[in-house]
Amino acid sequence: MKKIIPAVMAVLACAGVCAQDMGKLLATGGVSQVEGAGGGGITPWALITSYGSRDSWGANAHYTYVGTQDYKLNAYGVAVGIQDRLELSLARQQFEGSLAPLDKLDIKQDILGLKYKVLGDAVYEQDSWVPQVAVGILYKRNKGIRGLEALGVTNVKQLGAKDDHGYDYYVSATKIYLEYSLLLNATLRATRANQMGILGFGGDKNDSTRLMPEVSAAYLINRKLAIGAEYRRKPHNLSVDEEKAYYDAFLAWFPTRNFSVTAAYANLGDITIFNPKKQKGLYLSLQAGF
Template sequence: MVLHRLAGASLLLATTLACAQTPYAEDSTYRGLGGQEGIRKIVDTFIPLILADERIKATFEDTDMKQLAERLAEQFCELSGGPCKYTGKYKGKDMASVHIDLKISNAQFNALAEDLQIAMERNHVPNSVANKLIAKLAPMQRDIVTSGAALSHSRPDMGNFLATGGVSQLEGAGGGGITPWALISGYGTRDSWGGNVHYTHVKTQDYSLGTYGVAVGLADRLEISLARQEFKGELAPLDQLRIKQDIIGLKLRVAGDAVYAQDRWLPQIAVGILYKKNKGVDGLGALGVSNVTQLGAKDDSGYDYYVSATKILFEQSLLLNGTLRATRANQMGILGFGGDRNDSTRLMPEVSLAYLVNRKLALGAEYRRKPHNLTLDDEKAYYDAFIAWFPNKNLSLTAAYAHLGDITVLNKKKQKGWYLSLQAGF
């Protein structure tokens, strides 16, 4: 218990100390926090939050909270470009050596950061300013969180930041609406695991697509996803059209950190594979069609391979993602794989951009280029504009307006419509 209490006090003091070595050169962040008076109010809100936080409150039972508040105010002031200097006993100490034996976990580190975010929200600090302070604190995770942090693997810790698991992409992977990101589904830290169940519905003028599935993230490193897509025609002569597809996905984070490495340009990088199995075509029996190969596809199953790079820029309140996908899929595989025009695997770029309005709300846009393999299907790129809401770590809701291009030559209308996705997880 003594060790845990020391860990809690040391974490707050040392984190701010380490960040004070590289404060902002100008004082716009300091002024955005409200100057010394505003910072004092933030700290006065912050301290009760951590003392009430079930995740970390026990670590501060024997801490001199008055002194801690004074040191925090000094450090937030100095860090944000203000006229203060840190005067505590940890000044000049090496953070890695201070924390090596304290067994501080990612969940504890993130709990403190989340409480600080809430404290700034309650004091009406603009999100753009709050994120700049978080951007200075985040890189200290490398020195403060020890690799030996021991948490129970039997229960998810839900320790990662809100929204950092992304939403559920149309093929079941964690990411945006139409493209996967390098983020791992769920809120489990590297010491734990997390997961979600999700449902997505897309409705255009003449078609609808429903996707439902589950995803599990292990140690913030590996993601496993299962999804089913159900495509339906709504307009004659395709009003009886029904196509189903099952998708199994694996994603592995191989480098970088999208959240903590705010002092580095290297993004978080993940590689992924999606195995897709088309279940056949219903509703076209009068035409003698029961399989996508009868529509010109070469196969009714196939693989997508992709690499994604994701970077969260807290100072700019932005999330950037780029994905390169190797695929033969026609309309994600709904119309099979390969075709009479082309049967080779092609590399297709995908990009996402999101603005973090606050820690619970994001606005963004996505683009996904796609191959044109079938004469029957004049396939075009997908793109959308979305809003994602994360009221808590158990629920997210995403709405988008999507442009899906042509679906078949039997219907030349550009397919545009609404996209709605609900995710429940931990």
């Protein structure tokens, strides 16, 4: 940490003086993960968001929609990548119910993210087996529950959560094999979050921080089109939430460096015991940047 903090300060100082470019290869900026970080749809990668090179910076904005049988999630935010080393992100999630008894449910959450590349280069170090590695932190604050006032529920703590705010810490390793048009990523996340924090942090079943694995794979069909899949393990902390792993299969289109579209089939598992069925549906994300 003593070495990382001065490095972060130096990278931030560059933001005011470095020229902006779009020097990275198409698609290597990733897309915007549903919590705002650069990567896949449901898990962060070690890649730094945007197309700014190591002597530059870049930024993007995103909107993501996830719709299942009983719920929908809207997420939007902005992110900045500096010197292909540091990433800052800010996102808001809005989770809503569409089926009784939770058809009035409305939960918002704000997420502030920081990611720092510590070693490797996924693109330029093709002759090395060492992946690009980054560490990250996500601070999440739940904004309370609306629509359940008739039941006397206005806060996630009333559902059994221990806190309405918390941190996720993660380390990601990403390796790109240009010869095979293949990207592989593994992430290990330390978390207490229930459904990413939408249902708070910790609970009546468990309140300790747990290490959860996440994996991604993507294949570049051509320069502008990629297919892939992701898996994300999550803790089960609440009695009212039979939380299961997330996974998806996605198709990402990069018509230009300024715009991308990602569509996926997502399985989010059980979300609450009030609508006890596996939640499956559409994931759609739009990203614009420079």
